[in-house]
Structures are given as structure tokens and as C-alpha cells.
Amino acid sequence: MTFKNEEDQKQALEEWRPVTKYCGEKEPFLFHYEVGRNDADPLKIHMVERYKSKEDYINKHKKGEEFLKFRPKLKALADAGKVKIEGFSYQELGYGFVKHDFWGNELGTMHDGNFFHYEVGRNDADP
Numbered sequence: 088m089t090f091k092n093e094e095d096q097k098q099a100l101e102e103w104r105p106v107t108k109y110c111g112e113k114e115p116f117l118f119h120y121e122v123g124r125n126d127a128d129p130l131k132i133h134m135v136e137r138y139k140s141k142e143d144y145i146n147k148h149k150k151g152e153e154f155l156k157f158r159p160k161l162k163a164l165a166d167a168g169k170v171k172i173e174g175f176s177y178q179e180l181g182y183g184f185v186k187h188d189f190w191g192n193e194l195g196t197m198h199d200g201n202f203f204h205y206e207v208g209r210n211d212a213d214p
Contacts, residue, residue, distance in 0.1 A: 088172050090130045095169045100132075102160050109153035116143035134174075141178070 090096035100122065110117050119137035138144045148154060164170045 088132050088134070088170050089128075090132075090164075090170045091168070093130070095164055096130060096132065099161060099164060099170065102157055106151075106153040106157045109151060110148070114143075114148060114151065116140070117148060141176070144176075 088099075090099070103122070107120055110120050116139040117136070118139065119135055122132050122134045125131035125133065136144070136148075138148065161170070161172070165172050
């Protein structure tokens with residue numbers, strides 16, 4: 088996502104905070120839900136979401152209580168031209184690994200690649 092100004096970005100991130108809390112507590116099928124700021128352009132942020140399956144993303148996450156409260160607020164910013172939202176999704180192929188969490192704790196297992204990702208903030212938007 089690319090914001091027009093810092094204030095709108097800060098507002099969106101604050102509005103997203105309850106969503107992350109809710110997802111962490113209520114969505115065991117959601118393995119990774121993180122936002123990062125582009126180090127070359129601080130008005131750009133990138134959201135990474137990793138789900139057990141695409142069905143969990145579509146049929147559970149997108150129907151979650153806090154997501155349903157947040158999404159219209161983000162859409163209003165987009166409709167007002169205050170943020171440009173681009174995203175894509177992909178299915179893991181199983182060529183690779185997740186070895187550590189973000190704090191360096193070893194996860195200890197390889198995975199078979201059957202996880203679904205949805206990412207927001209990239210230029211190669213998924214139609």
C-alpha cells in the first residue's frame with residue numbers, strides 16, 4: 088500500500104491493530120500476519136499474510152469480526168485517493184523452508200508447501 092501522507096498511514100496502522108489482536112487470538116489457521124515499511128519509501132507498507140489454506144482466507148479470515156470493521160475504513164481511504172492498494176496471492180510450492188520466527192526462535196520443522204499467502208503492497212497486483 089502506498090499512502091499519500093504519514094498521518095493517513097499512521098491512522099490505518101492504528102485501525103489495523105485490533106485486527107491483528109483478534110486474528111492472533113481467534114484465527115489458528117493464520118500463521119503469519121505482519122506489516123513492514125519500505126526502507127526506501129516510508130509511505131509504502133507491505134502486508135504479509137500466511138494461511139493454512141485459501142479457503143481459510145476467504146471463508147474465515149475475510150468474515151472475521153475485526154476484519155469486517157477494518158476493511159470499510161481502508162476502502163474509504165482508497166476511495167478518497169489517500170492510499171493505493173495493490174496485492175497478490177500465491178500458493179507455496181514446498182521448495183524452501185521456514186527455519187526461525189522473527190525473534191530467532193527455531194521452528195524445528197520443514198513444511199510441505201501447502202500454505203496460501205496473500206500479500207498487499209506489491210506492484211504486481213493480482214487481478
